[in-house]
Amino acid sequence: MVPPLVADIDGTLTRPDKSIDPRVFDPLRAWEAPVVIATGKSFPYPVGLCEFLGIPLNVVAENGGCVYVEDADEVAYNGDPEGAAAVAAAYREEGYDLGWGAVDAVNRWRETELAVSREQPLAPLERIAADHGMHVVDTGYAYHVKSPDVDKATGLESAARFLDRDPTEFVAVGDSENDAAVFGLAGRSYAVANADDAARSVADVVTEASFADGFLEALESVRADGRL
Incomplete structure (x- = not known):
């Protein structure tokens, strides 16, 4: 059984030119546990991404300010x-x-x-x-x-509550300072190789590959371990 996954977008699911790498589509669709897309982008962006990927609309937007889990049919607003x-x-x-x-x-x-x-x-x-x-x-x-008391970790706590999961069950993958908080909350965390110092310093693993290649490397590692 794979653990639930929380994944950043920019710098993590993308190529260096900021476009989404289509190679991430099928692995995200095939992930057997809940997937939460967590981003600093505004609310419609991760919702649209989930729609086009064909995965449940489980999103943390605006660095934890907006959280939506489709099955719960509720939006949590944490920001100011x-x-x-x-x-x-x-x-x-x-x-x-x-x-x-x-x-x-x-x-x-x-x-x-x-x-x-x-x-x-x-x-x-x-x-x-x-x-x-x-x-x-x-x-x-x-x-x-x-708001100083809102971040992606706050968002993951809200999403995990809606999903009836513990945040420590999640594997997190990201690349930036705004991912560092969720890295500290999730059970295991991967910073892709292009990650900034803040993310790299708190991640459990830094991948050898960058951008979407690093994301795919992280998923392969999680599947190989079969656990957190």
């Missing part, structure tokens, strides 16, 4: 949307931009946090976030402004 909105307003008032253009598809459907382009100034964002009791995490793809 008012704090995120206040930071966005103050950042703009000081003359800075979020960096995503007028339409801002990155934040358009975001419900509990704020994402700012990594091309924008970080120091004033961190200062403003702290003034509003918020925290900034660098995922390697964006600066995420979120």
Whole structure:
């Protein structure tokens, strides 16, 4: 029996050009235990990914801010949307931009946090976030402004509760600072070789391969062990 799985998207299920590697489709579909897709992206992205993969809609979005498990038919909101909105307003008032253009598809459907382009100034964002009791995490793809007591581990706790599982039953695979918390909660964790220092430092295993190749390596290792 394989354990339940919690998997990041960007840098983990993707190729270096940020596109999803299609080789992950069949292994995710074939996984015999629950699969939770956990990401910093806004709620519709992991839901859409699960839909197109043909797997149950078990998602942790916005770094733990939004959690949905299809069978439970319930959304858990763990974030602070008012704090995120206040930071966005103050950042703009000081003359800075979020960096995503007028339409801002990155934040358009975001419900509990704020994402700012990594091309924008970080120091004033961190200062403003702290003034509003918020925290900034660098995922390697964006600066995420979120509640300091919410992270992917918080999200996994919510998802595991909906699934009637213990979080320590899960195997986690990821690549970034925002995966480090869930690595500390899951029973076993794999950082793909392209992972940042924060993720690598707390992972049980760092794969030899990067990106989706590393993800597939992790799944093969879990199947070979047959246990956590």
